[in-house]
Amino acid sequence: MPAPTVPQILHYEPAPETTQTLDYADLAIIDLSKADTVEGRAQLAVQVRDAMSNQGFFYIVGHGYSPEQMKRMFDIADVPFSQVSDEEKQKYVAPTKQTGSYQGYKLRQYWHIDGGVRDQVENYNINRDVNKRTHPEALRPLLPEITQFARHSHQNVLNPVLRLMALGLELPEDTLVNLHGWDTRSETYVRFMKYYPRSAEDEEKTKNVWLKGHTDFGTVSILYSQPVAALQILARDGTWKWIKHIENAIVVNAGDAMEFLSGGFYRATIHRVVQPPPDQRQYTRLGIFYFCTADDDVRLAPLATSPLLQRVGFRRWFEKDEDAPLMVEWRKARTSAYGQTTLAKSTEEDRVEEEVINGVVVKHYN
Numbered sequence: 001m002p003a004p005t006v007p008q009i010l011h012y013e014p015a016p017e018t019t020q021t022l023d024y025a026d027l028a029i030i031d032l033s034k035a036d037t038v039e040g041r042a043q044l045a046v047q048v049r050d051a052m053s054n055q056g057f058f059y060i061v062g063h064g065y066s067p068e069q070m071k072r073m074f075d076i077a078d079v080p081f082s083q084v085s086d087e088e089k090q091k092y093v094a095p096t097k098q099t100g101s102y103q104g105y106k107l108r109q110y111w112h113i114d115g116g117v118r119d120q121v122e123n124y125n126i127n128r129d130v131n132k133r134t135h136p137e138a139l140r141p142l143l144p145e146i147t148q149f150a151r152h153s154h155q156n157v158l159n160p161v162l163r164l165m166a167l168g169l170e171l172p173e174d175t176l177v178n179l180h181g182w183d184t185r186s187e188t189y190v191r192f193m194k195y196y197p198r199s200a201e202d203e204e205k206t207k208n209v210w211l212k213g214h215t216d217f218g219t220v221s222i223l224y225s226q227p228v229a230a231l232q233i234l235a236r237d238g239t240w241k242w243i244k245h246i247e248n249a250i251v252v253n254a255g256d257a258m259e260f261l262s263g264g265f266y267r268a269t270i271h272r273v274v275q276p277p278p279d280q281r282q283y284t285r286l287g288i289f290y291f292c293t294a295d296d297d298v299r300l301a302p303l304a305t306s307p308l309l310q311r312v313g314f315r316r317w318f319e320k321d322e323d324a325p326l327m328v329e330w331r332k333a334r335t336s337a338y339g340q341t342t343l344a345k346s347t348e349e350d351r352v353e354e355e356v357i358n359g360v361v362v363k364h365y366n
């Protein structure tokens, strides 16, 4: 039998790596190829626990996708942006504000960044069940590969990370995996994201911030590393540190839902996107993500049976567990508000703006 062929598409050539020395965050590198044995998982669980309760970000290597497979995925990721006409894009815009669902395009200029400036980033979001919606024509022949990639992200990256995080809380290792089904209802999805260079005027008005400091609202965010430096995390000492590109690695961080479930133990670290260093400024920045939420019906109350949390103590955002929001409520409220609401200046912190969602104060950082 001849080898199965994949559809031919244009190659996306990413920017070369920056030659500039940046103030990088020093993050742990977790080798998932060691997660196959009980002892390996026990070791990695300690590393993940330290990383998640300190920086809140870490790298993954050894996830089982080759550099060639990742290159092909980046070529696929560019298709919804470069191979679909503006007119066709309009037909697939996500009904975000009306429904709180994020599936489809977010076109440029939808979010308000600062000082009247709107964003220059296009997203195309695809639920892991690619048949939930229809897609632009150019993407249709690529859906089998996108499904395969979503499955890989779920089974070979998300689930192993969730097992390590459960072990870190001294819970049965499938505790968090059981809240993140593949066939269940949730908005765990693949995102392709393309940032375009901005005008000097927009850069000035926003002080070079492309996406304001924020926490992600789901449980785990999986970000396939790409060469354009722009992502920064807010370190404990209050300074912004750059995330360094590692070829074929993945950057992982926790979101609000994980912070709620872990009673504040696994931190939803604030991060932002800024203008790249001068030698990368004329390039577009193409990203691939797997954004994960718990199943829609999961109540975001602390996993209080964790022996670790019982020892070290934990935070409750809601006095009674039944008052904590369901995952579906939290994600819809955060998604429809993002970049659309008028934020109030924080009364306590100068560079912070706030909004209240489901009774919880959500902060945005400048």
Ligand SMILES: O=C(O)CCC(=O)C(=O)O
Pocket: 193, 211, 216, 223, 231, 271, 272, 273, 287
């Ligand atoms: O583009 C990036 O590197 C990060 C984007 C991000 O933080 C987000 O979309 O939530």
Ligand SMILES: [Fe+2]
Pocket: 214, 215, 216, 271
């Ligand atoms: Fe984010």
